[in-house]
Structure formats: C-alpha cells, structure tokens
Amino acid sequence: MTHRATALTASTAYPFLNEVGLGHRGAWMGKLGSLSGGGDFVFDPYELYRQKLVTGTSMVWIGTVGTGKSAGAKAFACRMCTLGVKVAVASDPKGEWVAPALAMGGTVISLAPSGANRLNPLDEGPRDSRLSDDEWVALVLSRRRLTLTAIIPSLIHRDISPREHTALDVALVAAIAAPAGETVTITDVYKQLTDTKDDQAREDGADIAHGLRRLVHGDLSGVFDGESTVKFDADSPFVVMDTSGFMGASATLLSVATTCVAAWLEAAVMDPAAGKRIVIYDEGWRMLRDEQMLLRMSEQWKLARQYGLCNLLIMHRITDLDMVGNAGSATRALAQGLLTDAEIRIVYRQEEDVLPATKEALGLTDAEVREVRSLAQGVGLWKIGKRPFIVRNYLTEDELETFKTSDRFEEIGSVTPAAADPTDTTGWTADPVEEEPNWDIEATGRHRIETPTAAAPRPFVAPPLLKPATGWEAAADEVSAAEEYREIELTGRRSEIIAAANRAKHADLTDDSFLQLATNCISPEIHSQTTSGAFCTQCGVFRPDEALIAS
Ligand SMILES: Nc1ncnc2c1ncn2[C@@H]1O[C@H](COP(=O)(O)OP(=O)(O)O)[C@@H](O)[C@H]1O
Ligand SMILES: [Mg+2]
Incomplete structure (x- = not known):
C-alpha cells in the first residue's frame, strides 16, 4: 500500500526530510544531518534577509554548558569575517574571544x-x-538613561522607585x-x-547616589567613572571587549561591568555608514539579570536593525530569562519578545x-x-524562520586550538598553586612550567588512544587573564x-554525564568511564573504549577529574 501525503503533512511528520540547506552564499558551518539530506550547510544571516527568508538578522544560540555554542559562534564569526563582515564582541566575560580576534x-x-x-x-x-539635531539629542539621552537604569538596580539591590527615576532624570539632564x-560621565x-x-x-x-558611588569612589572606581581612554577602531575587522579581569568580582558586579561595556560598544557600532557587523553577546544571560537590563537590551535590539547589525545572543537555557518578572508580566513579555524577534535560533x-x-x-x-534532547556536542537544531535544519x-x-575554552575554565577554584610565591596573595601561580607529558602511543583501530605513562598529573597553568585583580574581592556575602x-559548569557536566551515558546506553560504565563520557567529546564511542586515565586524541581529555568524582 502506498501512502500519499501533501508536502505540508509530510514535512510535519518528517520535519527535516525536505531540507537541502540554504544555498551556497555565506560561511560554511558544517554538514547537515542525514535526516536533512547530509549536504553542506552554508549560512549568512544577511543573505537570508536579502532573500526574505527572515525579516531580521538577530540570532539566539542556546545550549547547555560545553555543548559547543561558543566554539560554533567563533567559527561563524571568523568565517563571516573572512567574507568581509566585521565582528564586535560586546560581552566576553571569560576572555575567550581574545584569541579568535587576534587570529583575525x-x-x-x-x-x-x-x-x-x-x-x-x-x-x-x-x-x-x-x-x-533634536532626534539625535533625544536618542542619546534615552540610551544614557537606559544604561543608568540598567545598572542601578544591581548596585542598590532593588528596583528603582518612581521618585528615584525622576531624580535620576533631572540629574542626568543637568549633567x-x-x-x-x-x-x-557617571561622576557628573x-x-x-x-x-x-x-x-x-x-x-x-x-x-x-549611594549605588553609583560604588563606581565613582568604591570598588569599581576608575573603570567607568571618567572619560574613555580607549577608542573604538571602526575599521578593525574584529573587536573584543574583554572583561575577564572582573572574574574575581562578585557576580552582580560583573553583570554591571558587562552592561557598561556593552552599552559603550553598542553606541560605538551604531554607525549607519559602517556596513555589516555581527555583534556577539557571549554568556548573554549575565546582562539580562533583571527587568531593566532586559529593557535596555530589547531597546538596543530594536535599534540595531537600522544599522546593519546582526545581534547574536548566546545563553545556556531559555529559563535564564525566567528569572526576570512573573509569568504573564510585561517583563516576561519583553524577554519573550527578545526571543521571538530572533528568527534565527540555534538550539x-x-x-x-x-x-x-x-x-x-x-x-x-x-x-x-x-x-534537541539528545544532540551531541557541536550538533544543533538551526531553526531559520520556520525551517529546521540539523547541523x-x-x-x-x-x-579548535584557537577556540578552546576548556583549559581555561575547567579548573577554576580547584587550583592548587604549586610552589606559590609567598608574596603572592592571589592564590594563582605565576607561569608554572608545563612538563612535557610522556605518552605511550598505541593505535587501536579507528582512533588513536594514548595512555600516559605513570600518573603524572598535567600541571594546570593558571590563565593569566583570569587572575583576580588585587583589591578586587567579592564581599563575604x-x-x-x-x-x-564553576557552579554552572559543574552542573552542566553532571547532566552531560547522564545524557551521554543514556545516549550510549553503557549500563556497564564505571565511574571513570562515565567521566570520560562527560568530557564533551563529540565522539562518545571513543571514550567508551577508553580505559580510565587514557587519552582521547579527539578532545584531549586524558584523565578523570578527581574533583568531579567527589562532587
Ligand atoms: N564542533 C565541535 N567540534 C569539536 N570540538 C568541539 C566542537 N564544539 C566544541 N568543541 C569542544 O568543546 C569545548 C567547549 O565548547 P564551548 O563552545 O566552549 O562550549 P559552550 O560555549 O557551549 O559552553 C571547546 O573548547 C572544544 O574543545
Ligand atoms: Mg561558551
């Protein structure tokens, strides 16, 4: 018996079957899944816009920690950059975009x-x-107001009251x-x-005023309180705002700093003559911690359209936005709007x-x-308008070498400073010498698996960018x-362990091989053959993390 169905019915039943990619213009991102035809996937948001496949170029990229969002976004950004599109990274709290920017x-x-x-x-x-003139003055005023109202709630630990709004407005206009x-300036x-x-x-x-004082005389002073000492180079192909120096600060203050930095960059890139530019907010949830931050971002996204900007917001999960407002509230609608605005979603x-x-x-x-439930690392559902692609x-x-993040972040908080400099109170070692591991290499069929001789732990090199600045400590509370x-990454890892184990159906896994599976390798099968302490050439993971077993 033959079944017949209309194209619409068929595409609902087999959603990825009819897709053959988006043409050949843009950045090659990889291969389509076999369900989607297995061809090449080439992507350019501006091209999609030109072809009227989307009505805007905004993008949202979500995924659990370690699934490869940042790596994918870096590939997208660098490859678009080679095609002449400029890139600006507005939010990079981990400093992981520095290497790609320099490479470009x-x-x-x-x-x-x-x-x-x-x-x-x-x-x-x-x-x-x-x-x-009037329109310009009004635009600048509203942008400044949005920046101030976005950072103040974090600084005073509550919302701004209507009276305070008025006081702030009067002060801003007078300044x-x-x-x-x-x-x-903020000092004014x-x-x-x-x-x-x-x-x-x-x-x-x-x-x-007390809240702002923190930026003017308090622990944030000297960074955002005066006239800029840096310039935005509009001709640079790839500009990164690196705020990893704030890692030692409290999480709230990092959000404030990230918002200040993004606001500055956004003003700098809103130049109608500047051409196409991709603006990236990695770990974007940091800037959407409360209603006012969300409001600022959503206003910014509305404006961005007219300036040839393609915004890319990267976050862990949709519920990052649920922290803000109650279900059904205007704020929640704002958060929702940010997502529905983005017709290009990568999940x-x-x-x-x-x-x-x-x-x-x-x-x-x-x-x-x-x-989406069982996607491997580096694999995503690209939803472009209503069209889905597995890529x-x-x-x-x-x-991979330029984009890697794992070395830098895996071991935050679990650093044991070897031979620490007694005068150094930061708890970070200065440039420890990395010993050359001595590998016994054995070939095992398809994959090369290397076993480290002796149990020489690989010394951890503290990433210099993450060194907490002196005089910059999070308060006790x-x-x-x-x-x-660290908390977020560990949670992500734990769930990865379970997901990978379920995926591979390795009921017989030992704790150690569970951990091997948990190490973000896109080929779990490599790890499943890998004995504890062995080394996978694909993802570079070579021994279980004791700290993870304990936690
Ligand atoms: N497509 C990929 N192919 C191979 N390795 C990848 C891929 N995507 C990510 N990785 C590896 O996983 C690590 C973590 O990826 P990352 O993009 O930082 O995760 P996320 O930003 O989602 O937390 C990268 O440093 C890289 O080593
Ligand atoms: Mg990331």
Missing part, C-alpha cells in the same frame, strides 16, 4: 579593576547623520547641560545627585527540565524537541563570578 587581525579592549583602561558608558558614539569635561551624574540644591531631589536620589542540547520551556519559547515542534558544526584543527561559573 582584530583588536582587544581589556577592562579590569585598577586596569589601565577606562570606558565611559555614557559616550554618545558616532552621530547618525540621518537624524535631526549633560554642564559636563565637567568634554562629555558627560553622581555629583548632580549629591550636590543638588534641591533638598527633595537630593533626598529622593540618595540611594541611587544545542538542552537539559530535560528546561525542554518544555524551550519548546514553548522558541515554538519548536515535538519532533524537534526529540532531536553538525565542523572545526578545523587550527580553529557575595558569590564571585568565577565561583558562579
């Missing part, structure tokens, strides 16, 4: 507490010649009218709040518990959810950003 001949702007650089988040950026230097706004002759306004603005593996939310927020079909992202050896990341 780009520029890195590093911000750190007591660092050499200062950035004024209230900089107005290049003037948009299409706007009248703009009479800046101390070339342009208005702070001074207006504290020095105003209007007693009522001073009283109303007292708390927000990497998601944990079971967030699948229903992902399905709903991104409008996935049941068949798509089934796929395996391929990276070259050089790219605050979680440092580094600790927060």
Whole structure:
C-alpha cells in the first residue's frame, strides 16, 4: 500500500526530510544531518534577509554548558569575517574571544579593576547623520538613561522607585547641560545627585547616589567613572571587549561591568555608514539579570536593525530569562519578545527540565524537541524562520586550538598553586612550567588512544587573564563570578554525564568511564573504549577529574 501525503503533512511528520540547506552564499558551518539530506550547510544571516527568508538578522544560540555554542559562534564569526563582515564582541566575560580576534587581525579592549583602561558608558558614539539635531539629542539621552537604569538596580539591590527615576532624570539632564569635561560621565551624574540644591531631589536620589558611588569612589572606581581612554577602531575587522579581569568580582558586579561595556560598544557600532557587523553577546544571560537590563537590551535590539547589525545572543537555557518578572508580566513579555524577534535560533542540547520551556519559547515542534534532547556536542537544531535544519558544526584543527575554552575554565577554584610565591596573595601561580607529558602511543583501530605513562598529573597553568585583580574581592556575602561559573559548569557536566551515558546506553560504565563520557567529546564511542586515565586524541581529555568524582 502506498501512502500519499501533501508536502505540508509530510514535512510535519518528517520535519527535516525536505531540507537541502540554504544555498551556497555565506560561511560554511558544517554538514547537515542525514535526516536533512547530509549536504553542506552554508549560512549568512544577511543573505537570508536579502532573500526574505527572515525579516531580521538577530540570532539566539542556546545550549547547555560545553555543548559547543561558543566554539560554533567563533567559527561563524571568523568565517563571516573572512567574507568581509566585521565582528564586535560586546560581552566576553571569560576572555575567550581574545584569541579568535587576534587570529583575525582584530583588536582587544581589556577592562579590569585598577586596569589601565577606562570606558565611559555614557559616550554618545558616532552621530547618525540621518537624524535631526533634536532626534539625535533625544536618542542619546534615552540610551544614557537606559544604561543608568540598567545598572542601578544591581548596585542598590532593588528596583528603582518612581521618585528615584525622576531624580535620576533631572540629574542626568543637568549633567549633560554642564559636563565637567568634554562629555558627560557617571561622576557628573553622581555629583548632580549629591550636590543638588534641591533638598527633595537630593533626598529622593540618595540611594541611587549611594549605588553609583560604588563606581565613582568604591570598588569599581576608575573603570567607568571618567572619560574613555580607549577608542573604538571602526575599521578593525574584529573587536573584543574583554572583561575577564572582573572574574574575581562578585557576580552582580560583573553583570554591571558587562552592561557598561556593552552599552559603550553598542553606541560605538551604531554607525549607519559602517556596513555589516555581527555583534556577539557571549554568556548573554549575565546582562539580562533583571527587568531593566532586559529593557535596555530589547531597546538596543530594536535599534540595531537600522544599522546593519546582526545581534547574536548566546545563553545556556531559555529559563535564564525566567528569572526576570512573573509569568504573564510585561517583563516576561519583553524577554519573550527578545526571543521571538530572533528568527534565527540555534538550539544545542538542552537539559530535560528546561525542554518544555524551550519548546514553548522558541515554538519548536515535538519532533524537534526529540532531536534537541539528545544532540551531541557541536550538533544543533538551526531553526531559520520556520525551517529546521540539523547541523553538525565542523572545526578545523587550527580553529579548535584557537577556540578552546576548556583549559581555561575547567579548573577554576580547584587550583592548587604549586610552589606559590609567598608574596603572592592571589592564590594563582605565576607561569608554572608545563612538563612535557610522556605518552605511550598505541593505535587501536579507528582512533588513536594514548595512555600516559605513570600518573603524572598535567600541571594546570593558571590563565593569566583570569587572575583576580588585587583589591578586587567579592564581599563575604557575595558569590564571585568565577565561583558562579564553576557552579554552572559543574552542573552542566553532571547532566552531560547522564545524557551521554543514556545516549550510549553503557549500563556497564564505571565511574571513570562515565567521566570520560562527560568530557564533551563529540565522539562518545571513543571514550567508551577508553580505559580510565587514557587519552582521547579527539578532545584531549586524558584523565578523570578527581574533583568531579567527589562532587
Ligand atoms: N564542533 C565541535 N567540534 C569539536 N570540538 C568541539 C566542537 N564544539 C566544541 N568543541 C569542544 O568543546 C569545548 C567547549 O565548547 P564551548 O563552545 O566552549 O562550549 P559552550 O560555549 O557551549 O559552553 C571547546 O573548547 C572544544 O574543545
Ligand atoms: Mg561558551
């Protein structure tokens, strides 16, 4: 008996069957899954826009820790860059985009507490010649207001009241009218709040002044309180805002710093004459911690369209946005809007518990959810408009080396400083000498598996960028950003262990081989043949992490 179905019915039943990719213009991202025809997957958001397949170029990339989002995004960014599209990384809290930027001949702007650089988040950026004087003034004012209202709640640990909004507005307008230097700074706004002759306004603005004080005289001083000492190089192919210097700070303050940095970069890239530019927010959830941060971002995304910008927001899971507002609230609608605005969604593996939310927020079909549940590393569901593609992202050896993040972050918090310098109170060793491991190489069929001789633990080299700055400690009751990341990464790993084991159906796995499976290798089968302590040439993992077993 032959079954007949319309193309529509067939594509619902077998959602990936009819897809043959998106043509040949753009960056090669990898191969389509066999369900999607197995061909090459070439992608360019601007091209999709030109072909009217999407109405905007905004992208969201979500996936559990270690699934390969950042690596995929780096491949996308670098490959687009070779096609002449510029890249700006607005948020890089781990400093992991520095190497790709340098590889592309780009520029890195590093911000750190007591660092050499200062950035004024209230900089107005290049003037948009299409706007009248009044329109331009209004746009700059609204951008500055959004930046201030986005950071203040974190600094005062609560929402801003209506009276405070007014006080802030009055202070901002007064500061703009009479800046101390070339342009208005946060110090100017702070001074207006504290020095105003209007007693009522001073009283109303007292708390927000206290909050801003942290940037002006407190532990964040010297970074965001004065005129910028760095310039945005509009001709640079790849600009990265590296904020990894804030890792020792509290998680909240890292969010504040990230928001300040992103606000500055956004003003700088909003130049209608600048051409195409991809703006990347890695670990983007950091900047969407509360309603005001979300509001700022959503306004920014609306504007971005007119400036040839392609925004890419990378986050772990959809529920990162649920922290904000209640179900059905205006805030939640804002969060939802940010997602629905993005017609290009890339979904990497998601944990079971967030699948229903992902399905709903991104409008996935049941068949798509089934796929997303068990995706391997580097493999994702690319949903472009309503069209789904399963794509395996391929990276070259050089790219893997340039993009790797695992070495830098795996061992945060579990560092035992060998032969520590007694004068060094940071707990990080200075440039320990990496011993050359001595491998006995044996070939086992398809994969080369190397077994380390003796149990010489590979010395961990503290990544210099993550060295917590001196004089920059999270307060006792605050979680440092580094600790927060460690927690997130470990949680991600644990779920990876279970998912990989389920996937491979290795009921007989020992704890050690579980860990091998948990190490993010895209080929679990390699690990399943790998005895404890062996080395996989594919992902470079060679021994179980004792700390992980213990936790
Ligand atoms: N497509 C891929 N092919 C091979 N290895 C990959 C791939 N994607 C990621 N990896 C490996 O996994 C590591 C972690 O990936 P990353 O992109 O940092 O994860 P995420 O950003 O999702 O947490 C990378 O450093 C790389 O070694
Ligand atoms: Mg990442």
